[in-house]
Amino acid sequence: MIALNHYLVLSAILFAIGTAGVFVRRNLITILLSIEIMLNAVNLTFVAFGRALGAADGQIIVFFVMTVAAAEAAVGLAIVIALFRHRESLNPDSFTALKW
Amino acid sequence: MTLLVAQIVLTLFVFFMLLNSAAVMVYVERKVAAFLQQRLGPYRVGWQGVLQPLADIVKLLFKEELRPRAADAFLFALAPVISATCAFAAFAVVPFGAETTLGGWLPEPLRLQVSDVNVAILVVFAIASMSVYGIVLAGWSSNSKYSLLGGLRSSAQMISYELSYGLALASVLLLGQSMSLTDIVNLQSGTWFGFIPRWNVFFLPCGLIAFLIYMTAGIAETNRAPFDFPEAEQELVAGYHTEYSSMSFAMFFLAEYVNMVTVSAVATDLFLGGWHGPFLPESFGWIWFLVKVGAILFFYVWMRWTLPRYRYDQLMRFGWKVLLPVAVVNLLATAAGVLYFGL
Amino acid sequence: MGSDLTFYLFAAIAIAASLLVIAQRNPIYSVLLLIASFGALSGLYVLLDAPFVAVIQIIVYAGAIMVLFLFVVMLLNASHEETEYDERVHPLLQAGPMRFGAFLAAALMIELVWALMKGGGESGAFPGKAVSGVKEIGQLLFTDYAFPFEVTSILILVAMVGAVVLARRETHQ
Secondary structure, X not given: OOOHXXXXXXXXXXXXHHHHHHHHOOOHHHHHHHHHHHHHHHHHHHHHHHXXXXXXXXXXXXXHHHHHHHHHHHXXXXXXXXXXXXXXXXXXXXXXXXXX | OHHHHHXXXXXXXXXXXXXXXXXXXHHHHHHHHHHHOOOOOOOOOOHHHOOHHHHHHHHHHHOOOOOOOOOOHHHHHHHHHHHHHHHHHHHHHOOOOOOEXXXXXXXXXXXXXXXXXXXXXXXXXXXXXXXXXXXXXXXXXXXXXXXXXXXXXXXXXXXXXXXXXXXXXXHHHHHHOOOOHHXXXXXXXXXXXXXXXXXXXHOOOHHHHHHHHHHHHHHHHOXXXXXXXXXXXXXXXXXXXXXXXXXXXXXXXXXXXXXXXXXXXXXXHHXXXXXXXXXXXXXXXXXXXXXXXHHHHHHHHXXXXXXXXXXXXXXXXXXXXXXXXXXXXXXXXXXHHHXXXXX | XXXXXXXXXXXXXXXXXXXXXXXXXXXXXXXXXXXXHHHHHHHHHHHOOOHHHHHHHHHHHHHHHHHHHHHHHHHXXXXXXXXXXXXXXXXXXXOOHHHHHHHHHHHHHHHXXXXXXXXXXXXXXXXXXXXXXXXXXXXXHHHOOHHHHHHHHHHHHHHHHHHHHHHOOOOOO
């Protein structure tokens, strides 16, 4: 019997995997992909709760989260392209020139 | 239990018929092209060349399977699989006949549709948007400049025309008040004034414009002329499938023909009344379905050998600056019509 | 029983694909594995009686956003970049801050899972009724959530303009 808890635990595991990707990987595009994993984990939580409460609100919020994720991916990738043109590198550690 | 067996048989039957339709389309294309160009086409292999597709398949099977050394092996092998899978999967939600009990054999009526979801239109659209990957991965993994250019151009074209495709589908959704293809077809049964069928294409002007937009976007989606610049033989060697040979090449062509059949089948269901027709009883509606799909496929082949090819920038300009605004205005007009005139 | 098995299957695919996404060196494989993960999530949405969200997930995420990622990876030729500290060591096992980051993420996961398994309630089955029709979603979207809906349209316009401006090549006069 699959209950709400199963979905929440799965979502927590996916979120943690996304977080690990953001912390560990040194490639800008993989970091953006990990952010997408985190957003998807949150989507799963919303839909699971929406089903548990018998309302369609969960699905509507997922709709908005997807829109925001699309906008964020577009702008994030544009920033990655602009950064790449400056330094020819996708390693976030090569953009530390302003640090003292 | 018999119903389960019947559904499995139906799935296998649909798969087999799609494979056959690709083979038939190969022959039909060559024959019609030949007659349009005032020559004979294949006529040696079998009576009037009917066994020509079989000869083609045997030839392709015996060719050597090449792979460039610097190509990414996994992606190179995966790309035709993605193309072919998406082409077949999109047909899974298309109904092609009324419910039938096969003359009393089955205990309850069997829908002639592999799987009946109530968001069928969106599923077709979703799978069409996945088929971009087959092409872009083929272009990238071949590690050759013609392939890469062809692959990127083709995928940019496909995602541009997907928008107009979706908006034309949305117009039909408004007219049909449901996302399930079976419901939309059933709303098109019957006639007005006794002789004009209630097909969506006759809902002037919104239905007709939606049909034209859908067909244009469908032709662009399947990379057929006059929108086939990415795989033009004269301009780009062969575009994204330059480096492919033997069965992988055959799978790309299979995918293209099955995509054509799917677009025609969905157009028939949405705009031309599906399996409803004047003289035959409901349970033989699939004959009308075949006739209508055949007519649209003939139109496809006719367009290819009649119109010149669009240049790539003309193609993209047309998709974004002409087709998309027309589709949006058509959607608004359909919405206004449904709301105020209760169409 | 059948739906239990499907849940575990989709969950396993989603977790395995996500783990491989963060473990791959080549960003193209990461993007493709993420698409596989999205497919599994789409299946989970169908199990949760949300077919509309499932199909929208494929259309928007797997069919549009990931194509954008793939184009950018191909444009930047990222698979041939030297982007990691040390080429011989696997990206996830690099020394230094990365190991600490991995430890933090693992700690987060253990904490979340423990909290969820321990907390009361919510271990029963889902209630019988589910609102999943497109009509109901549309009605809610355009009445209760009409304001966020309009705001997202402006958001997308802003994102479009921003992306074009940011990615534009600087023209030297």
